Amino acid sequence: RAALHWLTYIQWTPLSVMDGVLVAVKDEIDCLPYPTTGGTRWLGKARPCEADAACVAQLRACGAVLAGKTNMHELGAGTSGINPHHGSARNPYNVGKVAGGSSSGSAAVVCAGLCPVALGVDGGGSVRMPAALCGVVGFKPTAGRLSNAGVLPLNWTVGMAGILAGTVEDAVVAYSAIVDQSQPSYLRPELNLPMLTSTPSISNVRLAKYGKWFNDSSEDIRTCCDKALQTLRAQYGWETLDVTVPEIEEMRLAHYVTIGSECTASLAKYLDKLKRSEIGWDVRVALGVYGSFSSRAYLNSQRLRNRQMFFHKEIFKTADVIVSPMTGVTAYTLQDDALSSGELDYINGAALIRYSIAGNFLGLPAITVMVGQDKGGLPIGLQFIGRPWSEATLLHIAFAMQEACSKNHRKPVVFYDLLKKD
Numbered sequence: 001r002a003a004l005h006w007l008t009y010i011q012w013t014p015l016s017v018m019d020g021v022l023v024a025v026k027d028e029i030d031c032l033p034y035p036t037t038g039g040t041r042w043l044g045k046a047r048p049c050e051a052d053a054a055c056v057a058q059l060r061a062c063g064a065v066l067a068g069k070t071n072m073h074e075l076g077a078g079t080s081g082i083n084p085h086h087g088s089a090r091n092p093y094n095v096g097k098v099a100g101g102s103s104s105g106s107a108a109v110v111c112a113g114l115c116p117v118a119l120g121v122d123g124g125g126s127v128r129m130p131a132a133l134c135g136v137v138g139f140k141p142t143a144g145r146l147s148n149a150g151v152l153p154l155n156w157t158v159g160m161a162g163i164l165a166g167t168v169e170d171a172v173v174a175y176s177a178i179v180d181q182s183q184p185s186y187l188r189p190e191l192n193l194p195m196l197t198s199t200p201s202i203s204n205v206r207l208a209k210y211g212k213w214f215n216d217s218s219e220d221i222r223t224c225c226d227k228a229l230q231t232l233r234a235q236y237g238w239e240t241l242d243v244t245v246p247e248i249e250e251m252r253l254a255h256y257v258t259i260g261s262e263c264t265a266s267l268a269k270y271l272d273k274l275k276r277s278e279i280g281w282d283v284r285v286a287l288g289v290y291g292s293f294s295s296r297a298y299l300n301s302q303r304l305r306n307r308q309m310f311f312h313k314e315i316f317k318t319a320d321v322i323v324s325p326m327t328g329v330t331a332y333t334l335q336d337d338a339l340s341s342g343e344l345d346y347i348n349g350a351a352l353i354r355y356s357i358a359g360n361f362l363g364l365p366a367i368t369v370m371v372g373q374d375k376g377g378l379p380i381g382l383q384f385i386g387r388p389w390s391e392a393t394l395l396h397i398a399f400a401m402q403e404a405c406s407k408n409h410r411k412p413v414v415f416y417d418l419l420k421k422d
């Protein structure tokens with residue numbers, strides 16, 4: 001094998017289309033030679049990183065250059081990306097605003113042009129929310145499509161790796177590089193990759209919209225996302241259907257109980273020995289709440305999970321995707337005192353996470369693509385949530401959306417054009 005590799009270099013044949021491409025990795029995914037801190041001061045020491053995560057190993061085999069680890073919200077336990085231990089990622093569209101979290105650094109580096117692609121982890125919208133706030137593509141495939149080996153926190157039933165990319169095309173390339181093909185194919189349908197062309201090769205897409213939920217966002221977001229749907233109708237003839245997604249608040253709570261219980265369970269062996277002073281204030285509060293959930297609450301949450309899956313299956317009988325804004329607010333102000341003390345902002349936090357839950361709790365594939373900017377120039381993302389294993393359809397739809405509106409977007413204030421020779 002070594003000899004074959006050497007030959008490859010002599011002939012200057014790229015290992016893959018990702019050969020030489022810079023990729024950054026969220027600090028929740030194992031990537032040698034770096035420790036995996038999970039945004040904490042202690043986890044990198046308590047749990048040494050001994051091997052690349054499966055998705056990182058696949059990228060490396062494709063020739064990707066692992067540029068480094070990106071900062072994140074401590075333990076992924078918040079949505080702002082404010083981290084008092086390692087510094088807070090700022091939004092390249094306005095450095096006075098948050099980048100969103102928990103994959104804050106991954107969103108910021110892609111937005112600023114430093115890498116075309118970065119990996120994140122999405123347990124409660126943590127890839128898609130910062131992607132929307134930073135105006136990049138955020139893609140979370142179906143649960144089980146990617147290997148969770150080497151991804152923290154271990155064995156969450158809601159979390160998995162995801163992709164942040166400058167364009168849908170780049171997301172497709174990275175996706176094809178990291179899909180898990182190590183397990184027998186009866187565990188998941190065969191992988192399909194979309195052939196993206198400027199005139200979409202799919203027609204009659206039916207988009208399900210729950211008006212009351214859709215409207216539960218700032219006026220700029222509502223108007224912009226509605227306009228995007230009108231564009232899809234005008235340009236491609238894709239119709240929007242009115243649907244109801246029942247029990248959204250119950251789903252949010254059941255997801256919260258699930259993610260909290262799983263986090264506590266997988267980190268218990270470390271947390272029991274840890275001094276509270278090692279943990280940021282907001283994460284101390286989060287861990288206190290997580291640790292209070294009973295096994296009965298966890299089990300009842302799983303009942304709600306089945307019930308909610310049934311509701312979604314009903315919607316997918318008539319619609320191809322569910323469409324919503326990605327977040328209820330755009331990037332908000334990063335307060336000076338939050339830099340050293342962290343921050344708990346439940347109002348903005350709730351508005352950020354409002355549209356994320358089904359992707360995690362039901363394992364559905366979901367993608368966000370930038371569709372416009374608010375009055376302050378901050379990006380607005382539109383989300384498409386698909387049927388299980390419908391990634392190819394989702395990527396087609398996201399690409400069509402990108403093609404229909406990306407020419408109107410303004411560039412971030414902080415942007416490095418790595419291809420410019422000067």
Ligand SMILES: *[C@@H]1O[C@H](CO)[C@@H](O)[C@H](O)[C@H]1NC(C)=O
Nearest residue numbers: 210211212213215222223226
């Ligand atoms: C959502 O808001 C729009 C105006 O932005 C309004 O026309 C529509 O009736 C609202 N829908 C619901 C279900 O509240």
Ligand SMILES: CC(=O)N[C@H]1CO[C@H](CO)[C@@H](O)[C@@H]1O
Nearest residue numbers: 147148149150154155156266
């Ligand atoms: C703590 C725990 O259960 N870890 C398991 C998580 O899943 C991987 C495989 O996906 C196992 O190797 C771990 O033992």
